[in-house]
Every structure is written in C-alpha cells, then in structure tokens.
Amino acid sequence: MSFHRSIHLVFTSVLFMSSLFFVLNKPVSAQTAQPLQPIINPQQVYTYATTTRDLKALAARYSDFIQLSSAGKSEYGRELWTADIGKGSAVILLLGSHHAREWITTINSMMLMEQMAQQYEQGASVFGGYRARDLLDRVTFRIVPMVNPDGVTLQQLGLSAFPAAVHPSLIQMNSGSSNFKRWKANGKGIDLNRSYPAGWSDIHNPGNAPYYMNYKGLQPLQAKEAKAMYDLTLSTKPEIAVAYHSSGEILYWNFKTKPQFFARDQAIANAYASLTSYQLVQPKPHPSGGGFTDWFITQFERPGLTPELGRSAGETNVPLSEWNRIWGQQRNTVWLLAKEGYALWMKRQAASPLHVDIRVTAGEFGYMYPDLKSRIVTKVEPGRYTASRLKGDWIEIQTIKGIVWISARSIIKGPFDVLEQSTIAIDANTIAYVSPLAALPSPIILTDQTATIVERWQGWLLIQTNSGTYWIREPKAAVPPTSVTPEATTVGAA
Numbered sequence: 001m002s003f004h005r006s007i008h009l010v011f012t013s014v015l016f017m018s019s020l021f022f023v024l025n026k027p028v029s030a031q032t033a034q035p036l037q038p039i040i041n042p043q044q045v046y047t048y049a050t051t052t053r054d055l056k057a058l059a060a061r062y063s064d065f066i067q068l069s070s071a072g073k074s075e076y077g078r079e080l081w082t083a084d085i086g087k088g089s090a091v092i093l094l095l096g097s098h099h100a101r102e103w104i105t106t107i108n109s110m111m112l113m114e115q116m117a118q119q120y121e122q123g124a125s126v127f128g129g130y131r132a133r134d135l136l137d138r139v140t141f142r143i144v145p146m147v148n149p150d151g152v153t154l155q156q157l158g159l160s161a162f163p164a165a166v167h168p169s170l171i172q173m174n175s176g177s178s179n180f181k182r183w184k185a186n187g188k189g190i191d192l193n194r195s196y197p198a199g200w201s202d203i204h205n206p207g208n209a210p211y212y213m214n215y216k217g218l219q220p221l222q223a224k225e226a227k228a229m230y231d232l233t234l235s236t237k238p239e240i241a242v243a244y245h246s247s248g249e250i251l252y253w254n255f256k257t258k259p260q261f262f263a264r265d266q267a268i269a270n271a272y273a274s275l276t277s278y279q280l281v282q283p284k285p286h287p288s289g290g291g292f293t294d295w296f297i298t299q300f301e302r303p304g305l306t307p308e309l310g311r312s313a314g315e316t317n318v319p320l321s322e323w324n325r326i327w328g329q330q331r332n333t334v335w336l337l338a339k340e341g342y343a344l345w346m347k348r349q350a351a352s353p354l355h356v357d358i359r360v361t362a363g364e365f366g367y368m369y370p371d372l373k374s375r376i377v378t379k380v381e382p383g384r385y386t387a388s389r390l391k392g393d394w395i396e397i398q399t400i401k402g403i404v405w406i407s408a409r410s411i412i413k414g415p416f417d418v419l420e421q422s423t424i425a426i427d428a429n430t431i432a433y434v435s436p437l438a439a440l441p442s443p444i445i446l447t448d449q450t451a452t453i454v455e456r457w458q459g460w461l462l463i464q465t466n467s468g469t470y471w472i473r474e475p476k477a478a479v480p481p482t483s484v485t486p487e488a489t490t491v492g493a494a
C-alpha cells in the first residue's frame with residue numbers, strides 16, 4: 001500500500017506542475033531581469049487592506065511558487081487570507097495576529113514570505129548552509145498573516161470601520177472607552193487564543209461576557225476565525241506550527257507535552273530561542289489552555305511554537321520603532337523551521353523499491369543518502385536513468401559514479417513513446433525548453449533547422465537539435481506513435 005501511495009504522491013505532484021506549465025510560464029523579458037522593488041513596506045500601520053493588496057501582489061509576482069487562497073471569513077466578512085509558498089510535501093504553518101493589538105506579527109509573516117520568495121528566485125544560499133531552492137522545493141509554508149482581521153481593524157482604525165449599530169456594544173466590551181488600542185479580541189469580543197479545544201474548561205480568568213481581552217466564549221471554536229484555523233490545520237497536518245504573538249521576546253513551546261516528545265520539541269525550541277535570543281518559557285504544572293499551539297501540540301503531538309515578538313510593549317501594539325530589532329531576530333527562523341519540518345516529514349517516509357524508467361530534466365546533485373547534509377557524490381546531468389528506490393521526495397538512481405540519491409523535483413516518469421515521425425522542422429515560432437516541468441521554465445528560441453525527435457512524453461517532444469536536446473510542445477498534427485493502432489487513432493480524432 002505505502003509503496004503505491006508514495007509513488008503516487010511524487011508523480012502526481014510532478015504531473016500537476018506540468019499541467020500548470022502554460023499558465024505559469026512567462027517568456028523571459030528584459031524587465032524581469034531587473035532587480036524588483038520590494039512589495040512590502042514594514043514601516044507602517046499595517047492594515048487588512050494593505051495585507052490584502054500586498055498578498056495579491058506577491059502571488060502575482062511569484063506566481064509559480066506562491067498561491068493565495070482564503071481559509072474562510074471573519075465575523076464581519078473579511079477574508080482569512082492564506083498564502084502557500086514553496087513546493088514541498090512537508091508543510092510548516094505560520095499564523096499571525098490572533099490578537100488584534102499584535103499586528104506587528106502580520107508584518108513579520110508578510111516579510112518572511114517576501115524574503116523567502118526573493119531568496120528562492122535569486123537561488124540564494126541561506127541560513128544553515130542550505131540553498132533556498134533546495135528547502136522550498138521540499139517544504140511548503142502555509143501562512144495566515146492575519147487570523148483576526150476584524151480585531152486588527154478595530155485596534156488600528158477604531159469605531160469608524162464598523163457599522164454604527166454595533167458601536168455601543170463595542171464600547172461596552174471596551175469598558176466604556178472608545179480608545180481601542182488595547183483591544184486583543186476578535187470583532188465579537190472573543191479572545192481567539194482562548195478558543196481552541198485544549199484544556200479549554202480550565203482556562204484561567206476566562207471572563208463571563210464579550211470583552212476586549214480574555215473572554216473565551218460559550219464553547220470552544222465559537223468564533224468563526226478560530227473554527228477556520230482549526231479546520232485549516234486539520235486539513236493541512238503541518239509538521240510544525242508557529243503562532244506569532246507580541247510582546248516580551250519569549251517563546252512558549254510546551255503544553256502538557258508527552259515525555260516521548262519532550263526532548264524533540266525542546267531541541268527545536270532551543271534552536272529557535274538561540275537564533276532569536278528569546279527566553280524559553282519553562283513548563284508549569286497547571287498551564288492555562290485554549291491557545292492555538294496548546295491545541296496543536298495536543299492534537300498532532302508535533303512541535304508548536306508561540307514566540308512573543310518585540311520587547312514588552314504593555315497593553316497596546318508594539319511600536320514600529322521596534323521593527324528592525326524584531327526583523328533581525330526573526331528573518332532566519334524560517335530556514336530553521338524548514339530544515340526541522342522537513343526532517344520530521346522525512347523521518348516518516350519509508351524507502352520503497354521503484355523500478356521505473358525516468359528522465360532527469362535538470363542538473364541535480366547526486367547525494368550519498370536522501371539527506372541534503374550528506375556527501376555530494378556527483379553532479380547528475382539531465383538524461384535517461386532507471387530509478388531503483390523512492391524515499392519521500394528523493395529518488396535513488398544508478399549513475400556512472402555509482403548509486404546516488406537525487407531530488408524528485410526535476411524528474412518525469414514514463415511511458416515515453418517512440419514516434420514514427422523521426423524529424424521535425426524548427427522555425428522561429430518554435431519555443432523550446434530545457435525541461436517540460438513548470439519548476440524549470442526556460443524558453444529558448446532555436447534557429448531554423450530540422451531536428452531529430454528522440455521521444456514523446458505527455459504532449460511534449462524531446463528533440464535533438466544542433467545546439468543540444470530540448471523539449472517542445474507537440475504540434476497538433478503530429479504523427480501517432482508506432483504503438484497506437486489506426487482504430488485507436490480514429491477514436492482519438494473523433
């Protein structure tokens with residue numbers, strides 16, 4: 001069972017990418033070679049409208065590896081934007097602004113996303129000695145930068161952003177004040193980080209009515225935003241979840257963590273703490289629950305981190321003057337999370353035999369083991385190989401330098417058809433590619449010539465030209481392969 005499932009996983013993701021190819025691939029132009037201005041300006045009161053605009057701009061600019069969707073709507077109908085960045089099966093979940101006045105965590109989530117996109121595009125080496133591409137081809141970050149857009153909007157813009165009919169009740173929840181700078185709750189006066197079903201009935205000081213902070217509601221997941229995060233997390237099954245809060249430069253990492261997971265989670269928390277200089281919060285005998293990571297740790301028995309960003313700011317938002325300090329502490333944490341999350345995912349993947357004909361469509365490093373930190377044995381050139389084993393998103397192949405493991409990201413799997421038609425005329429209208437996979441867009445214009453057709457794969461032809469081998473889209477009137485009977489051709493054409 002697991003044998004077939006694993007193969008299915010790898011190759012459906014490859015096929016999925018190839019089916020998106022024409023949508024995503026854009027011809028290289030002079031403009032895209034210029035360094036691009038950053039989309040996000042972190043030095044501003046970062047609103048829901050700004051978040052929405054910047055997310056759309058990021059998803060448009062980096063359309064081949066950022067996808068934008070919504071996990072649902074807030075109580076007042078604002079989108080709970082969710083951005084996926086990366087191409088891997090191991091998912092890391094990052095959540096910002098559960099609490100209204102803590103919106104500097106939205107800036108943090110957005111900046112982490114743009115930085116990852118830039119480093120991926122630049123092919124940069126990143127923290128830990130990895131290449132950004134090697135990590136983001138293996139890991140996907142699922143990011144909800146603003147879990148509580150109603151509360152953030154109330155904290156930043158005040159009553160004017162809400163219907164007049166609810167002004168009296170909002171003022172009442174705010175102890176009679178129309179200054180909302182201390183607001184933590186959602187738009188209905190429920191504290192979203194006291195809403196999750198983990199130790200919910202034992203929450204300390206739960207309140208008894210909607211309030212600007214601490215009220216846990218009548219039952220877990222009463223708030224739409226908390227229910228949406230709960231559903232999103234259950235369907236995502238992240239390796240690691242991080243819920244950003246402010247303030248204090250401390251890190252929560254434990255909630256009734258079972259002994260068998262204690263050392264694992266503590267090691268990850270220690271690594272995060274040493275990178276950020278945050279203080280680890282020591283486990284207490286009777287912790288107050290209901291928090292997102294309290295629930296995540298309990299539900300999945302996987303690491304859940306709650307960093308408190310910024311030096312203590314009191315009962316208000318962290319000032320923007322604190323941002324540069326926060327960014328210096330936070331910017332490399334995603335690469336630590338990627339490395340750790342990927343390791344957790346790989347640990348669950350069993351190696352299984354796999355005897356299939358494959359094509360490697362891009363140069364890859366051949367590693368001694370399916371591990372980015374293992375020795376690089378050789379550079380694997382594009383070409384024909386036989387895969388012997390599969391483990392996670394790695395494939396074992398035979399090369400002239402011996403047996404090595406390579407990433408499955410640039411691999412396509414047969415059948416590969418040999419065509420009756422052995423040559424094809426190439427002209428200025430033919431666009432050639434190094435690889436038919438969306439991961440490796442590389443349109444090339446060839447000179448007029450007659451090329452030799454090597455083989456066909458799923459609507460693509462591999463051709464031998466006088467400047468090397470390339471993939472082109474199969475022309476509509478191509479001759480059928482030798483293996484297809486005339487009857488089948490008629491049916492196909494009808």
Ligand SMILES: [Zn+2]
Pocket residue numbers: 098099102193245246
């Ligand atoms: Zn908080």
